[in-house]
Amino acid sequence: MTIQYRPWREGDDLELLQLWGDPESPVGEQFRGTFAPSVGSIDGDTAPGESWRQCIVAEDVVDGIAVPVAAGVVYETPLHSExxxxxxxxxRDHRGHGIGSSLLVMLRREAELSPSGVRALRSKVADGTDGAAFVASVGLKSIQRSRMVEVSAGALKLPVFEGEGEDAGSDIIMDLATGSVELTQLVGKYYRSVHSWDDPGELSLGTVQRLFLDDASGAHGAIVLRAKPASAFGGTVQPSRKGAIRAFAISYAAPATVEDAPRGASEVFLGHDPELDAADAAEAVRDLLSLIAHQHPVVLEVDESMTALTAAVDPLLASGGARRLGADIQVVSD
Incomplete structure (x- = not known):
């Protein structure tokens, strides 16, 4: 086996995908889309509108013919830029021969030249895959774990709200436009709070909209759970303002990359006001989850840093009211 290395070229993806076949996990499928020609020369220049990226291909030379068999990429992003x-x-038939380790060494050398000055690497791997075994063997450590969970329809008892008839809870549970500034601000605030382990930096309203709420994000709609409105003039006077949002749920179509996702299920981003205390946050998340999963199953991505959501989901997993979809995903880093 004679292995040589070179920069990525247009057309490499077609040859490699034919050789690689199906990815080991949805993580691999997502990352395959990042393979592309390098952006940024040794002096750190990048093309307008493009982030720095270096991509290397390993070829096996047999009878003078070089065939791409592996690739590695390292790149900057404006979000989570640490x-x-x-x-x-x-x-698969070239694993165990040191090619991956050699590519990692090369990527680390390329990282020394990143325009931002950032050197530390991170990646994602699915439990039980060769990728997970590889990152463990080269000393990368898990810094966060997430799981995809399906919550069955009707798995949680509906909360009881004050009021009479159809109006009960109408001032607490509300549909909200995904373009709402109030919602956008809270989503950004929550996202930062549960990513202290990998700080995303300052998030503008436009960035939050693009990532989670506009049409390109796939968002279908949003529902919020508000605090009970109160009047500054006492209980006998009708409040003039709505209560603050305690929890929110944004629905998306269940992506094809979610393994074993039930037909008709929606993927939901469920969060809360990070200023709530732990008990209040857990109650708000549980109440809103019971409402959105009352008639239809929902799919949630649950990071271990999402303590309120974990508190709602773990008992359901134990009782059979929820199930894991696919393998757990780890974010690993130096």
């Missing part, structure tokens, strides 16, 4: 994303994939 580390560089990296990914390596080697064809």
């Amino acid at each position: 580390r560089l994303w990296s990914y390596i994939e080697v064809s």
Whole structure:
């Protein structure tokens, strides 16, 4: 086996995908989309509108013919900019020969030249895959774990709100436009609070909209759970303002990359006001989850940093009211 290395070229993806076949996990499928020609020369210049990226291909030379068998990429992102994303994939019949390790060494050398000055690498791997075994063997450590969970319809008892008839809870549970500034601000605030382990930096309203709420994000709608409105003039006077949002749920179509997702289920981003105390946050999340999963199953991505959501989901997993979809995903870093 004679292995040589070179920069990525247009057309490499077609040859490699044919050799690699199906990815080991949805993580691999997502990362494959980051393989592309390098952006940024040794002096750190990048093309307008493009982030710095270096991509390397490993070829096996047989009888003078070089065939791409592996690739590695390292790149900067404006979001979560404290580390560089990296990914390596080697064809199954070429694993165990040091190609992945060699690519990692090369990517680390490229990282020394990143325009931002950031050197640390991070990646994602699915439990039980060769990728997970590889990152463990090269000393990358898990900094966060997430799981995809399906909550069955009717798994939680509906909360009881004050009021009479159809109006009960109408001032607490509300549909909200995904373009709402109030919602956008809270989503950004929550996202930052549950990513202290990998600080996303300052999030503008436009960035939050683009990532989570506009049409391009796939958002279908939003529902919020508000605090009971109160009047500054006492209980006998009708409040003039709505209560603050305690929890929110944004629905998306269930993506094809979610393994075993039930037909008709929606993926939901469920969060809360991070200024709530732990008990109040857990109650708000549980109440809103019971409402959105009352008639239809929902799919949630649950990071271990999402303590309120974890408190709602773990008992359901134990009782059979929820199930894991696919393998757990780890974010790993130096």
